[in-house]
Amino acid sequence: MESRTVSIKDVADRAGVAVGTVSNVLNHPARVSAATRERVQGAIDELGFVRNDAARQLRAGQSRTIGLIVLDVGNPFFSSLARAAEDCAAENGSTVVLGDSGQDAGREARYIDVFEQQRVQGMLISPVGDVGPRVEALRSRGMPVVLVDRTDTQRRCSSVSVDxxxxxxxxxxxxxxxxxxxxxxxxxxxxxxxxxxxxxxxxxxxxxxxxxxxxxxxxxxxxxxxxxxxxxxxxxxxxxxxxxxxxxxxxxxxxxxxxxxxxxxxxxxxxxxxxxxxxxxxxxxxxxxxxxxxxxPTTLMGRTAVELLLEEIEGPASRRRQVIFDPELxxxxxxxxxxxxxx
Amino acid sequence: MESRTVSIKDVADRAGVAVGTVSNVLNHPARVSAATRERVQGAIDELGFVRNDAARQLRAGQSRTIGLIVLDVGNPFFSSLARAAEDCAAENGSTVVLGDSGQDAGREARYIDVFEQQRVQGMLISPVGDVGPRVEALRSRGMPVVLVDRTDTQRRCSSVSVDxxxxxxxxxxxxxxxxxxxxxxxxxxxxxxxxxxxxxxxxxxxxxxxxxxxxxxxxxxxxxxxxxxxxxxxxxxxxxxxxxxxxxxxxxxxxxxxxxxxxxxxxxxxxxxxxxxxxxxxxxxxxxxxxxxxxxPTTLMGRTAVELLLEEIEGPASRRRQVIFDPELxxxxxxxxxxxxxx
DNA sequence: ACGTGCTAATGAAACGATTCAAAAGCGCGC
DNA sequence: GCGCGCTTTTGAATCGTTTCATTAGCACGT
The missing domain is CATH 3.40.50.2300 (Response regulator)
Known part of the structure; x- marks a missing residue:
């Protein structure tokens, strides 16, 4: 129907402006005059332009996505935790994508790889077995990780768990x-x-x-x-x-x-x-x-996990913290x- | 710890070859002599190189990811369906990422946007309300969509549901x-x-x-x-x-x-x-x-949904199909x- | 007429992987 | 020594976005 994909260049041509201006409309609207902004917005709507996240990320070097790997999405503990994590991430402008390891180390590894290749901002992992080595490798490459429902006895990364x-x-x-x-x-x-x-x-x-x-x-x-x-x-x-x-x-x-x-x-x-x-x-x-x-306290755990992760993303030097919640009667x-x- | 991020260029320098050769090792190993392949692989391991999916996608124009949006990950029907979809996708070299709309149209819209920006290969959607217009828009931009647990009365896209x-x-x-x-x-x-x-x-x-x-x-x-x-x-x-x-x-x-x-x-x-x-x-x-x-038949539904989607991805001209399963006593x-x- | 101080718009460079036409290397027969 | 056919390697161009140093445009005071 449409020509394969609409790029920012097409929008620029249509609106009669430079590509940089279109980018500014999207990312720094204040820098653009109202008239131009409107014209560009019109072109965007007409052409059905959708930002190419790959290109954006490539340039930015980082995504706005958090990877969450759980042992079993069917388990209400995890689904409720995931929900809370999503909410908390959304409040901070990030999105959670969920991977279900199903207690399988192979699937866990697959998701870790995929998420790392996608350059997620960080990962929340409820690990299957001993993820020590995997986590170590991730961290050495600068990927923030927070363990969920498990403490890291060696304090290599932050964690959220229950007593x-x-x-x-x-x-x-x-x-x-x-x-x-x-x-x-x-x-x-x-x-x-x-x-x-x-x-x-x-x-x-x-x-x-x-x-x-x-x-x-x-x-x-x-x-x-x-x-x-x-x-x-x-x-x-x-x-x-x-x-x-x-x-x-x-x-x-x-x-x-x-x-x-x-x-x-x-x-x-x-x-x-x-x-x-x-x-x-x-x-x-x-x-x-x-x-x-x-x-x-699933909701609290989900939110806290995201908060710890964001903390680490913003200040990689921050101390690792093991947060242990008391359950509730x-x-x-x-x-x-x-x-x-x-x- | 490491210099910020390791690129294919770094690997090439380390192994003393051109970037194209490294790329070939990763994507077309047969084109590269065994000796070179080994040297490059060694450099990859030493440096802890991880492919940047954003760059790859940008070039390729398409990802190997399928977006799945469900009404409630806590619902066993959906979690089991998701599991099956993941398995089926994995067999075809794709990965499923899960979004939980929690029956909320806003969250659903958010995930649709995120997935479209990520240029997923296609989406499986278990829609909250009337997604007619949204789906129409997606399709007009060439994004394959399959509805799950809902038929499309207007036959605009394929669907998998239960009678x-x-x-x-x-x-x-x-x-x-x-x-x-x-x-x-x-x-x-x-x-x-x-x-x-x-x-x-x-x-x-x-x-x-x-x-x-x-x-x-x-x-x-x-x-x-x-x-x-x-x-x-x-x-x-x-x-x-x-x-x-x-x-x-x-x-x-x-x-x-x-x-x-x-x-x-x-x-x-x-x-x-x-x-x-x-x-x-x-x-x-x-x-x-x-x-x-x-x-x-959750497992069957999950697999079928992915199959219909892949069918459409491979041959966009293929006919839309409404698959309706009989439940089981x-x-x-x-x-x-x-x-x-x-x- | 000209410089000053703004804001707004420009467009080339960069991000990192893939592709592909071209070049290099090599073995071999004449 | 040279040309031919083959495999292997090269590196520039490309994808779409963001960034940022420049340029353009404009109002105003001298």
Whole structure:
């Protein structure tokens, strides 16, 4: 339809001005007289001119784009973090482009390459495994990087993460404050650092409290189904051996436990057993008994990550900072002590 | 650390060859003798050279990037579709970059602009509202566009979508085949074309079946909570007036209905009431009674969308195609007729 | 008439990779 | 020693934008 692509030169010809003037209209409107500005704008509209970002970047040496690589876009934590990052970037005139590594190191590497070739301003990476070497290489070439949901133990770059020890502590302390003493921690074989941290926090809380005991039950996986198995096992215990509080390492497990406890034996939540999960997934609020949980401050994390990155972009000499957020307790029906009979 | 950025010129100097030779090593290795190739490669590694995509694109006039704009990355439908699109693109040497419009027309417009300025090869758009004019403008400038999860009634561009009428038909037909006759359709005030389509399909199925009746119940929203309200209302009906099959316009509603039906009155699923949802969200498989549902072929849709786009990129003269997929029935416990007593 | 002090507009140079016509290098037969 | 055919290498031109030193244009005071 149109001649292949419309360049700034075409616009200049059409408006009867020099290319530099067109560029000024686009980038420094104040430098151009109103009349000329209008004429150029008219030509732009008529011809349907769209800036060629490649040329602009080539000249500028830098783009206005931030690369964000997440482990799984399907995970609400990441999608919500991404949303926040986008908003914060937009406020600063940048755009976030998203890459989904799907926990695959190869895909992660691909995105890092693509983003570097695109000369993004910087990258936010939620790394798959050990990205130490990759990040080191990036940094040596002057590419700002901020790690997300992971601290850099060697302090090579800034990072934004969550204190899962504090989260575990918070959850169990909440159970203790609701008067529970026989606490069960349900977690999967602790491959994940995160699960181990949550357990550590749970232990701390119990140790601070005389008369409280913590039992650790291992689930097959971090899923609803595995939770149901664990819940079934617990529900079948003799009355004297029942726990009165359960902390699950994530919400899926907790929902499974809840299903089993409510249906298999007809125990009441929270009256007989108080239950709390972790992550505060969307679903938790609408479980049969709304599930208390521990929430990561995703929005804050997304914004902070972008801010740290921009800081580093503007002042490459700035110090690396490891920002660690405390998670937040979300109280819902599954731990509400209010209705509970005294004693 | 390093001198600002390493260009192909630096590599050429280091290796003692001309810039054209370096370029050939990168793009047409066969044209270069093995010895030279090795020397150049060595220089590249030593200097940590990274291709400047902006310059490459500027010269080539086109990138190897596809822009994908979705309504909500948090929605599993879109995240899974994105994953498939990425895979398919990767197989064809392209990369997908993701933009999340969050159902916001402004953000959608922003991403369209950014992608167009980046001269992406083409865009996959799951549009917020009426993108007719925008798409028209893009196309007039030669930018290939494929709509996702939406047909283009005016056939201006190719599209990939799902036949929700067929989905609704499928769901209710499944209930009928399980011997159910008193069917309830639960949907929200049908703002969404999609919900209306599902109801249309449901009606068709019922009309084909003598003695079957369909009742439509309106929920406040498409949420678990709203579903629970509807389920409570239904469960409290007198025995003779109970439905024996319920089709909910999405899984969230269905899960709410399930919670209410099971807990409030202790009815059995599927023995007393068979229940089926729509969308097949992750959670459905692990509901207390695993929920039957209707699934969109997300992976296929993602791949097809990319294929249609590539088709158009390679042959701009190719005809626009509206690909409409049939959804797929997912049978689970909530409709399993097997256990049901005869009669 | 001429210099001064403005603002507005100009256009060549630069960014870094790719392309391609031309040159260089080489082996070989006469 | 020379020309031929082949592969390998060269380097200037190109893409579209931004930048910035210059130039143009204009009003005003002397």
């Amino acid at each position: 899962d020890v504090a989260g575990g502590y918070m959850a169990v302390r909440h159970l203790l404050e609701a008067g529970r003493r026989r606490i069960v921690f349900v977690g999967a074989r602790a491959d994940y650092r995160q699960v181990a941290d949550r357990l550590t926090g749970a232990r701390q809380a119990v140790e601070e409290h005389d008369g409280a005991v913590l039992e650790v039950v291992e689930a097959e996986a971090m899923t609803v189904l595995a939770g149901r198995d664990v819940g079934g096992e617990i529900a079948q215990r003799r009355t004297g051996e029942l726990p009165d509080g359960i902390f699950c390492a994530n919400d899926l497990l907790a929902i499974g436990v809840m299903q089993a406890v409510l249906l298999i034996r007809g125990l009441r939540i929270p009256e007989d057993i108080a239950l709390i999960g972790y992550d505060d997934i969307d679903f938790s609020a609408s479980a049969v008994v709304p599930l208390s949980s521990v929430r990561k 979300v109280e819902r029906g599954s731990t509400q002590a209010a209705v509970r009979a005294a004693g | 929700d009428v067929a989905g609704g038909y499928m769901a209710v037909r499944h209930l009928l085949e399980a011997g159910r006759r008193r069917i309830v359709f639960v949907g929200a005030r049908a703002d969404y074309r999609q919900v209306a389509d599902r109801l249309t399909g449901a009606r068709q199925a019922v009309e084909e079946h003598d003695g079957a009746v369909l009742e439509v119940v309106e929920a406040e929203a498409m949420t678990v909570l709203a579903g629970r309200d509807v389920g409570g209302e239904i469960a409290q009906r007198r025995t003779g007036e109970l439905p024996d099959g319920i089709f909910c316009a999405n899984d969230l509603l269905a899960i709410g209905v399930m919670q209410a039906v099971l807990l409030i009155r202790g009815l059995r699923i599927p023995e007393d009431i068979a229940l089926i949802g729509y969308d097949d969200i992750d959670f459905s498989a692990s509901a207390v009674v695993p929920l039957s549902s209707v699934r969109k 997912v049978e689970r416990g909530s409709t399993q007729a097997a256990v049901r007593a005869a009669g």
